[in-house]
Amino acid sequence: MTEEKPSNFIRDFIDEELAAGKHSQIVTRFPPEPNGYLHIGHAFAIGVSYGIAKDYNGKFHLRFDDTNPEKEETEYVEAIKEDLLWLGADWGENLFFASDYFQQLFDWAILLIEEGKAYVDDLTPSQMREYRGSLTEPGQDSPYRTRTPEENLALFKDMAAGKFQEGEKVLRAKIDMAHPNMNMRDPVLYRILKADHHRTGDKWKIYPSYDFTHGQSDAIEGITHSLCSLEFEYHRPLYNWFIENLPVPHKPRQIEFARLNVEYIVTSKRKLLQLVNEKHVHGWDDPRMPTIAGLRRRGYTPDALKEFCERAGVAKRERVNEYALLEYCLRQDLEGKAIRRMAVLDPLKVVITNFPEETEFYEGPNHPADEDRGSRKVPLTREIYIERDDFMEDPPRKFFRLGPGREVRLRYACYITCTDVIKNDAGEIIELHATFDPESRGGSTPDGRKVKGTIHWVSATENVELEARHYEQLFTKTDPNEVEEGQTFLDNLNPNSETILKCYGEPELANAVVGEPIQFERKGYYVLDSDSSPTQLSFNRSVGLRDSWNKKQGK
Structure with missing residues (x-):
């Protein structure tokens, strides 16, 4: 050997x-x-x-x-x-x-x-x-x-x-x-x-x-x-x-x-063909499918699958492997491979009222643990987008993100403080106003003042529009073949297995390559889909940064 x-x-x-x-x-x-x-x-x-x-x-x-x-x-x-x-x-x-x-x-x-x-x-x-x-x-x-x-x-x-x-x-x-x-x-x-x-x-x-x-x-x-x-x-x-x-x-x-069995997955060719022919999925390579083509399109890597298979091990008896282990192997592999970029998936506009009219650029490392992979320039402008859930009008004590009168760090850039909350006639928050500390450029201040919260952001005027495709398991049951009398495995399909979000990303995402893993900072790992075009950037989420599925299931 x-x-x-x-x-x-x-x-x-x-x-x-x-x-x-x-x-x-x-x-x-x-x-x-x-x-x-x-x-x-x-x-x-x-x-x-x-x-x-x-x-x-x-x-x-x-x-x-x-x-x-x-x-x-x-x-x-x-x-x-x-x-x-x-x-x-x-x-x-x-x-x-x-x-x-x-x-x-x-x-x-x-x-x-x-x-x-x-x-x-x-x-x-x-x-x-x-x-x-x-x-x-x-x-x-x-x-x-x-x-x-x-x-x-x-x-x-x-x-x-x-x-x-x-x-x-x-x-x-x-x-x-x-x-x-x-x-x-x-x-x-x-x-x-x-x-x-x-x-x-x-x-x-x-x-x-x-x-x-x-x-x-x-x-x-x-x-x-x-x-x-x-x-x-x-x-x-x-x-x-x-x-x-x-x-x-x-x-x-x-x-x-023993065959490899995984929770929430069917591997019967007949059933997979039925899913395709009856258009429950978009094709054999749909990122929700357990096909190798589907896993590849979703952003899985050969090394992650190999690690999962080795952990599953060769055995003489049938057993079922946890889906969480599959995702864990992918996270472990992508952590070292994925370049970092910022994208805002649920945007809330913030106007930095005292920010200069011109654009400023800040250095963001392509990978925080690997200096050899270089950096990219991220544009900061007077108007930006942040994640809607990074703001609370009445935040609890341990909420360290943005709130009225609260100060946070914009990743790689500066400190901002929320000054005003703008609402529409229905009482919904549509915009925030903030000021920035000019001495905090680069993410720190001369007096060494610290803030507890750091959030990601994207310029509202210098960005790329994109869609983020989020996937959950195609089936709701651990064993999709477990059905009541008169039902089929199709009755266990997850109606929320695919969600498409319209969002914004930093300009560098326009240079993404199909198959190249990318971490949307603080959001998860993504990959540019093969059906993307320069006018329609579509990214498939490969896996979140944490095991959210088992948490949902109460495990």
């Missing part, structure tokens, strides 16, 4: 096999189906497989499980590749598709037929379910199970030639209809599907099942360890049966681990 890593049961298996001389090189893979965008659970799985390949100086493959042309698209292929590279999982020259092996799989299916280990079945899907039995009762043999290899071979070739309709026939493995593991009860190897494939076009009229494709693809590529989530544990006997009954060039080992 290149460096020490926390041990887990997968690494223990690998260490034992290496010590026994079973492998000369570790080879892992990530095998997504290109029928949707990757989500945070996939990021965890990628981290496990890629991390092991990297740490053991091995090889990592990206292989698309493209065996269902009705649901797969090139768009998803490209999105998945982009996500892996963003996460730092580089497959190099090892990019593969299950469709690369269609001919070999077809040939192996013929071999199973010739050896009497596969047969063509005419049962309908409902009949197959009926014949399959249950967890407590054995299944029944199909009446077509006794066909001769010659009959099966002829029928299978006719299936491949497109002579039958979809659903009319399937090819099944002949294993054991009384097996206690239902996956071993004559599983389907091929079904008829007359749909164009995104890579092979209309060449094939039949397509292999996932179970028949997966292990053989691993074997062809020389995968040593097929790492997958726990739901595949009961598929492992079938995985091994194919490996043992076919002349594969390698014999990989399947190892299962």
